[in-house]
Each structure stands twice: as C-alpha cells, then as structure tokens.
Amino acid sequence: MMAESPRRGVPEATVGRLPGYLRALTELSETGRDSVSSDELAEKTGVRGAQVRKDLSILGSYGVRGVGYDVTRLSDQIAAELGLSQVRPVVIVGIGNLGRALASYSGLATRGFRVVGLVDNDPAVIGSVVDGLVVRPVSALDTFTELPDPVAVGVIATPTAAAQEVADLLVRHGVRSILSFAPGVLRVPADVHVRAVDLATELQILAFHEHQRELADEGQDAG
Amino acid sequence: MMAESPRRGVPEATVGRLPGYLRALTELSETGRDSVSSDELAEKTGVRGAQVRKDLSILGSYGVRGVGYDVTRLSDQIAAELGLSQVRPVVIVGIGNLGRALASYSGLATRGFRVVGLVDNDPAVIGSVVDGLVVRPVSALDTFTELPDPVAVGVIATPTAAAQEVADLLVRHGVRSILSFAPGVLRVPADVHVRAVDLATELQILAFHEHQRELADEGQDAG
Incomplete structure (x- = not known):
C-alpha cells in the first residue's frame, strides 16, 4: 500500500x-x-x-x-472524515497584523484546531503576547514540532519574500500541511500539502465578474 | 441582452x-x-x-x-480580461487585525486595486489612521460609494455576527462585488458577486488530507 x-x-x-x-x-x-x-x-x-x-x-x-x-x-x-476527532495543533509563522488576526480567530478553536505556537524573526515582536501566547523566535520551531502531539499545520503569514524559506523550514521540522497567505507557488516535497489564500487573486476574480457586468451593461445600453 | x-x-x-x-x-x-x-x-x-x-x-x-x-x-x-485596465477602488469594513492587514497589503496596489475607504463601528477605532487612511464610521460609507469612481469591491473583515448586516449595507450602497472573511453564506441579490475566504475551512481541508495520510500510514504499518 x-x-x-x-x-x-x-x-x-x-x-x-x-x-x-x-x-x-x-x-x-x-x-x-x-x-x-x-x-x-x-x-x-x-x-x-x-x-x-x-x-x-x-x-x-x-x-x-x-x-x-x-x-x-x-x-x-x-x-x-475531516479527521477532526482529534484537535490539530497549529503554528503560525509571521506575527504581523495577519498573523495576529489568525492567532485570535475564535473560529479555529471551535472547528478543530488549537494554535500552539507563534513564531516571528523580528526582535521587536518576539516576546510579545498575542491571545495568551508568547511570540517565539524562529529557532524555537522545534519546541512545537517535537511535542508528543506535534504541529499538524503550519500557517505562513510572513511577507512574500520570506515565504519559501519558511516553507522549507516547516518541512524540515516535519510539518506536512501548510496554509500560505503569500502569493505565488511554494516548492515543497510531494507529500506536503499546501493551500494558498491570496487576497489579490480573490479580488481579481471579483474584478473579472464586475468587468463582465460592465460589458453587458454597455451592450444593453447600445442595444 | x-x-x-x-x-x-x-x-x-x-x-x-x-x-x-x-x-x-x-x-x-x-x-x-x-x-x-x-x-x-x-x-x-x-x-x-x-x-x-x-x-x-x-x-x-x-x-x-x-x-x-x-x-x-x-x-x-x-x-x-480581468478588467484591470482601470484601478478598482476598494472599501474595507471592519478594521481589526484582519482589516489592518488587508489595508496595508501592498499586493493590492500593484495588482489593480486601491483601498479608498476604511470603515468601522467602534468609536475607539474610528479616527485612527491605518496606512495613511483615517478610519471612518459606517455612516460615512456613502462618501466612498458616491465618488465619481465609486467603490468596486467591499471587503467584509468584521466579526461573523455583523457580516450579513454589513453585506446588506454594502448592497444598499450599490456595491456589487463582496469579498467576505466571515464563515457562512451571505444572502445577497442575484446581481451581487460574493467570494468568501474562510480560514477554518482552509484548515479543515488540510486536516482531511493529513487524516488520509495517517490512515494510509496505519494501513502501511498493518500491512
């Protein structure tokens, strides 16, 4: 098998x-x-x-x-079916506004996930407390991945330029599921599953439909 | 037509x-x-x-x-094709961490959008400045929708409980494209296009694949 x-x-x-x-x-x-x-x-x-x-x-x-x-x-x-009978630990990398929003999103806890780690590389952010968790340096990633119940999902909320490096790091630490908010494709091994949410992509898809309506409206006015 | x-x-x-x-x-x-x-x-x-x-x-x-x-x-x-030959104005409703992250996301400006309005109903947030824009009360929505170049996309970054009310308000102001970060379905007229991004949904889809791998691993161990 x-x-x-x-x-x-x-x-x-x-x-x-x-x-x-x-x-x-x-x-x-x-x-x-x-x-x-x-x-x-x-x-x-x-x-x-x-x-x-x-x-x-x-x-x-x-x-x-x-x-x-x-x-x-x-x-x-x-x-x-979704494998939610166990609570899945999540680590968030990149604790800017987006990372903070994710860390304090109550919908995660009620829907099968627990944020166990917040990681950033900015000394000004490391040590601060977000929703009860202390932000740790990137070097502390193994603290979360070597738990008896290791991290199931790594969330990348860093600037785009850092995303691939963070993905590599998560993979090296054994994380096999990644949710990325960085635009662009992450290169990961075949057994790692990535889902990408790109806000500009979502807006451009909306723009397409808006544009179609404008064209249709123009056609109607002309017709 | x-x-x-x-x-x-x-x-x-x-x-x-x-x-x-x-x-x-x-x-x-x-x-x-x-x-x-x-x-x-x-x-x-x-x-x-x-x-x-x-x-x-x-x-x-x-x-x-x-x-x-x-x-x-x-x-x-x-x-x-995407209708990006014109810059499309965006208004963001709900200026918590997520709204702030969206407001300061440089990827929007480079990819065809301009954030023209930030709106919240919290007196503690109204009047604060995020990325050069003053947060306005919800009552100021018409300031943005009655511009010569009216708002093309409304982004809902409010708590879930407020999302439908905000959607109704955006629709009343003539916004026909909505990007929502609230879980659940928004009821809108047929000519309004909604895209929904739900973080817990994305994580649950990752959990499904993680779970499939666990089952496969177990099968392998047993076999």
Whole structure:
C-alpha cells in the first residue's frame, strides 16, 4: 500500500464543501435541531440540493425521505472524515497584523484546531503576547514540532519574500500541511500539502465578474 | 441582452487561474523577459502545461512554437480580461487585525486595486489612521460609494455576527462585488458577486488530507 494513495476517492470538490456542511450542522445542533433536509442544508451552505445529496452519499450518508439527515450522526461522520476527532495543533509563522488576526480567530478553536505556537524573526515582536501566547523566535520551531502531539499545520503569514524559506523550514521540522497567505507557488516535497489564500487573486476574480457586468451593461445600453 | 449573461464563456476555473498567470508574467516582465513558454508559466503557477495552453487559448492567445508567448502582450490581454485596465477602488469594513492587514497589503496596489475607504463601528477605532487612511464610521460609507469612481469591491473583515448586516449595507450602497472573511453564506441579490475566504475551512481541508495520510500510514504499518 502506498502512503500517498488516498484511502478511497472523495473528490477534492466534495472535500472543499464538507467544512461548510459541518459548520451548518453545528449551528443546527446548537439550536436543538435533530434532523435536517438536504434542501435546508443546501440553503445554509449555498450549494445546490442535488449536490448536497451527492456529496453526502459519497460519504455513505443517505437522508430518510420526509425526515432528512440526523444532525448529530451526520456531524460526527463529516468530522471523522475531516479527521477532526482529534484537535490539530497549529503554528503560525509571521506575527504581523495577519498573523495576529489568525492567532485570535475564535473560529479555529471551535472547528478543530488549537494554535500552539507563534513564531516571528523580528526582535521587536518576539516576546510579545498575542491571545495568551508568547511570540517565539524562529529557532524555537522545534519546541512545537517535537511535542508528543506535534504541529499538524503550519500557517505562513510572513511577507512574500520570506515565504519559501519558511516553507522549507516547516518541512524540515516535519510539518506536512501548510496554509500560505503569500502569493505565488511554494516548492515543497510531494507529500506536503499546501493551500494558498491570496487576497489579490480573490479580488481579481471579483474584478473579472464586475468587468463582465460592465460589458453587458454597455451592450444593453447600445442595444 | 441580459445584463447577467457573461459576454462569452470563460469557465470559472480558468478565471480563477488568470490572476496567477498575470502575477507570474509581471515577475517575468520585471526581470526583462520578452517571451515565456507555457511550460515555464506552468511551473511558476503550479498548473499543468496543457492546462495553461488551454486556458490561454480560451482567451484567444496561442504561443508560437519554439518562442512561446509574448510576455507584454499576454499580460495586457489577461489584465484586460480581468478588467484591470482601470484601478478598482476598494472599501474595507471592519478594521481589526484582519482589516489592518488587508489595508496595508501592498499586493493590492500593484495588482489593480486601491483601498479608498476604511470603515468601522467602534468609536475607539474610528479616527485612527491605518496606512495613511483615517478610519471612518459606517455612516460615512456613502462618501466612498458616491465618488465619481465609486467603490468596486467591499471587503467584509468584521466579526461573523455583523457580516450579513454589513453585506446588506454594502448592497444598499450599490456595491456589487463582496469579498467576505466571515464563515457562512451571505444572502445577497442575484446581481451581487460574493467570494468568501474562510480560514477554518482552509484548515479543515488540510486536516482531511493529513487524516488520509495517517490512515494510509496505519494501513502501511498493518500491512
């Protein structure tokens, strides 16, 4: 058995929607709801109803006609699929405004993650306390990666120029999942998974749609 | 002609890759390069070469065998496709750590956007200066939306509980493109485009892959 091959095929697009379903189910559970229809889940997540049913069937979950899905059972199943039955430790590298925002984001704790380490290379920042954690120098990374429960995810919130070096460092420390806020592609070994969030990219995609509407409006005015 | 129908069909996935191509081309241009092969563009953007050629052919760009693509011409074409020939004004609502990080992100200015307004409802924050801009109260939103060159994109960096209210407000002020950092679905009219970036979702997707590897490792140990 190859270590790289997935256990079974959950399509990447389905994986991308599971966190949204889980968030919606958690909200329903908090309001005391026992069951939910696929159409209600669809409305709460902005996904089509047929897609919700297809995604959940891939996990082996089928709603009961007229009743829907059991909220607790489906939550547990999605959480297990996402590997959230254990709390995953996170280290954040780069404690500027973005790193601080991430460190104090309460949504992480409630959704399966615990920030265990904050790291920066700026002497003016090292030693300061953010959300109860002392910012450590980069040389202290092994403090977090050699814990009995080592860091699962490294978050890169440094300036772009430092991102590749930080990625290399995280990989050397055994971190296999990286969330990067730096634009551009990080070079990592094949067994390391990177997700990149680039704010300018998101804005440019919005600009594309804005531009399409402008062209359509012009066409309408001319027509 | 319907205002909503796109001018022609550029697939959403292709649109999502255009910002990456443009960033790579800008870097090449800055180092004085005139032409680039699809394979080099592929390497710089983490996209397969065949996909690069397909995406660019959708825009009507074909590389010349043995020469590749003209860097300047292709940049201009992608920028035009993304509607970046004009600088698009951005207003950021919610000036906590995340809003500050966005306000001072230099990547926006170099990639077609200008932050023209910072808005918050906290009296302790209103009046403070972030990256040269004074934070204004929410009631001042119309100052930005009634400019000759009105706000193109509204960024929501508020706590989750406020996000829907802020979205409603932006829509009332005529903003048709929203980038939201709040988890969950925003209800907006059909002609408003929303992109959502949820950090916990990104981490949960990484957790899924981490979990798959753990299961594969266990399978390997057992086998």
